[in-house]
Amino acid sequence: MPRKYVPYVLLIPTFVIIGLFIYYPAVMTFQKALYKISPFGNRSFFVGLRNFENLFNSPSYSQEAFTTLIFVVASIAIGLTISLLFSLLLNEKVPGVGIFRTIVFSPYAVSPAIAGTLWSFLLNPVVGYVSYTLLRIFGIHSEWLTSYPLALIAVMVATIWQNLGFNIIFFLSGLQGIPNSYYEAAKIDGAGAVTRFFKITLPLLSPITFYLAIMDVVFTMFTSFGIIDIMTQGGPGNTTTTLIYRLYRDGFIYFNSGMASAESIVLILVMAVITFIYFKFVQRTVHYR
Amino acid sequence: MWRKVLTFGVLVVFAASFLLAAPVTIHFWHAMNGPLGAMVQKLVSEFNQTHTNIVVKADYAGSYSETLSKTIAAVKGGNPPDLVQIYDIGTQMMIDSGVIVPIQKFIDQDKTFDVNTLIPQVRGYYTVGGKLYSMPFNSSNPVIYYNKTLFEKAGLNPNDPPTTWEGFKEVAKKLTVKNADGKTVQYGFTSGLVGWFFEQYMAVQNALMFNNENGRAGRATKSAFDSPAGLRVFNFWNDMVQSGVMINGGPGWDNANGIFASQKAAMLLDSTSDVGMMLRQAKEGHFELGVMALPHPAGVPYGGVIIGGASIWMINTHNTMKEKAAWEFLKWLEQTEQQVQWSEGTGYFPINKNSLTKMMYQGFYAKHPQYLTTVFQLLMSNVTPATRGGLTGVFPKVRATIEQALSKTFDHAMTPAQALKWAQDQADSAIAEYNSLY
CATH class of the missing domain: 3.40.190.10 (Periplasmic binding protein-like II)
Structure with a gap:
């Protein structure tokens, strides 16, 4: 009889933690999104859906949504392609491959703020190594962080660089999970390296690729604001402000918590859609054969 | 017991x-x-x-x-x-x-x-x-740090720095050095894209940021920086960038500071709180550091710094x-x-x-x-509503908006006048929104 309760009792700590740190704040966010609130919270007025109205009527918000779309799609497409190429190289049995793997993975261990600082130094218009090299070799003067669209590209490069290690680790484990016999059989049948890659490697990596694509959406959409804050602060002229950076700025720099709550509701909805896609397509239709 | x-x-x-x-x-x-x-x-x-x-x-x-x-x-x-x-x-x-x-x-x-x-x-x-x-x-408060060694190289008297914007532009031009291919190898001036500097350029002209005496005679209800003084600042800053005598350091302070420390720019707008660090950098870079007061436009009555x-x-x-x-x-x-x-x-x-x-x-x-x-x-600054600084509950947003407006002019997305008007409109609606709470 008491055994029936045991699982529930064991689950209590988890529920308390999730409830306290996830559900309670989430409910509060829904509530706050309907209010206009002073920075210290000493004044607040119920305004219904007016925060959302302002948000969707603001031209800057739709611009930021578009920036986010470009930022996320481009970072993921380019990021995954580069990661896959690196993984193929790192999957080769060459001496010292362990050292190369460690080096390639290391950016992931760096915090976004540090990554942003590093890239700012590299891209400094005059004394940065990247700008200096471009000037010396190609005679190009480039203001990476202060002109459009270079700033957006710079932020993407930093984000892709930071996330490279994570993608590569998963691709590598995927590659090592493909039995060698498939390749041997293909070789006997006369398939070249390119055919082998497109007919064997890529299809068999599809579950990992889908998983990584979803994880990268989460990473680029939600974690990227540290890099943006350090490198461009959303500039020049708001061109690198993504939805999450806008939320951070409204909430923690402008102290407008009503507006910031409304923005996080929008992001919660976006996240809900992504989660739905994940469960619907990734978990069901793509599986290891 | x-x-x-x-x-x-x-x-x-x-x-x-x-x-x-x-x-x-x-x-x-x-x-x-x-x-x-x-x-x-x-x-x-x-x-x-x-x-x-x-x-x-x-x-x-x-x-x-x-x-x-x-x-x-x-x-x-x-x-x-x-x-x-x-x-x-x-x-x-x-x-x-x-x-x-x-x-x-x-x-x-x-x-x-x-x-x-x-x-x-x-x-x-x-x-x-x-x-x-x-x-x-x-x-x-803000000052211009300058490289006396580079001043001498350019044939300028390091002990007679400019006091007006006009003089400052001239000096910056002379300090800009190009190589044989026409590429700039040394800029006259650099500064971060920092809204605080805009406020200071306004204060030296004794110009207000907000109405109601800069929000000091009563709660500010509107901004006041879309004025001839404000436009003068935007034009001054934009002209310097567009003519290539100034390199925009971008957001924050560090990039501009790095450019100055490596002697790729001869003058830097920065805070007095960095004077100790600047002296150290000058010593490491083997150049002599000068500090000049913020210049102001000729013919406009002087206010001071905030x-x-x-x-x-x-x-x-x-x-x-x-x-x-x-x-x-x-x-x-x-x-x-x-x-x-x-x-x-x-x-x-x-x-x-x-x-x-x-x-x-x-x-x-x-x-x-x-x-x-x-x-x-x-100490030489007049204590006026302009130099006592503006007061509004949405100042962080106003400052960021002005930074955005400036970068829009640098990118040719807007003219200085348009950008200033845009910033003022943004600031006004933020102020109205904040004030409606109190």
Whole structure:
């Protein structure tokens, strides 16, 4: 009889933690999104859906949504392609491959703020190594962080660089999970390296690729604001402000918590859609054969 | 039985005396990291050693906006610090917060503290409606750091820096060096894209940021920077960038600073609080550092500069003992020895008359003339609504909006006049939204 309760009792700590740190704040966010609130919270007025109205009527918000779309799609497409190429190289049995793997993975261990600082130094218009090299070799003067669209590209490069290690680790484990016999059989049948890659490697990596694509959406959409804050602060002229950076700025720099709550509701909805896609397509239709 | 009662009584008295004699603990959150943070810590431990009945616990709470946001969270959570260092543009937000005690209350009660010894330009900023709200602590203003060695190379007299924008442009042009391919290898001038500088360029023209005397005669209801003075700033800044004599350092301070330190730009707009660091960099880079006051446009009556930095606010804890202890600490921080120590160790200037004169008598300014400009410029500023600085609860947003507007002009997305108008409209709606709460 008491055994029936045991699982529930064991689950209590988890529920308390999730409830306290996830559900309670989430409910509060829904509530706050309907209010206009002073920075210290000493004044607040119920305004219904007016925060959302302002948000969707603001031209800057739709611009930021578009920036986010470009930022996320481009970072993921380019990021995954580069990661896959690196993984193929790192999957080769060459001496010292362990050292190369460690080096390639290391950016992931760096915090976004540090990554942003590093890239700012590299891209400094005059004394940065990247700008200096471009000037010396190609005679190009480039203001990476202060002109459009270079700033957006710079932020993407930093984000892709930071996330490279994570993608590569998963691709590598995927590659090592493909039995060698498939390749041997293909070789006997006369398939070249390119055919082998497109007919064997890529299809068999599809579950990992889908998983990584979803994880990268989460990473680029939600974690990227540290890099943006350090490198461009959303500039020049708001061109690198993504939805999450806008939320951070409204909430923690402008102290407008009503507006910031409304923005996080929008992001919660976006996240809900992504989660739905994940469960619907990734978990069901793509599986290891 | 009686013995038990007696023992108990003795114990109670014993415990109570402990409690009564226990020192009052004051929590002080500050936003000073690195060497500045170490300096704050040093001052705090000196205070604790000399005041046995008070313990001040100083904690670094992050950047200025992080400190403010942590304070807000702590106030909402019911466990705020007793003292907190808040940046200049948080002033109106703190006044409106409903959780602070204006320190004027203690100044009125405590005759041992003479508020008139505080430098008028500093006092002016934090005095609102005749009340000093917070204790000035780290104050700075903007100056132009310049490379005297590069001045000499360009055939300019390093001891005769320009005083007007027109003269400044000329000098910057002469300091811009191009190589045989026509690529710029040295810029005349650089600065970060920092909204604070816009406010300073306005103040030297004695121009207001907001209506109602910059929000000092009453709550500001509209911004006022879309004016001939504002346009002059936008044009000046934009012309310098477009003509290639100035390199835009982008957001923040570090990039521009790096360009100047590596001698790729001959002049840099920065805060006086960095004077110590600048001197070190000049020494490492083997060049001579000059400091000039912020130039102003010719033919426009001079205003002055606005102090930046931060002040210390007292949070209302409804505990008289704590408030008294906190006041003791604030008072002590303003004393001559502490101010001299703080100023010499950081580059922030001393904020009262006695510390300033003491440093002068001791020959500090003779030995370090670069420090002198930083103070001199402030003392030569007129105390007007424009130089006392603007007040609005949405100042962080206004500042960021102006930065955006400037970068839009640099990118040719807008003309200076359009960008200024756009920034003013954005600021006005933010101000209206904020004001509707009060």
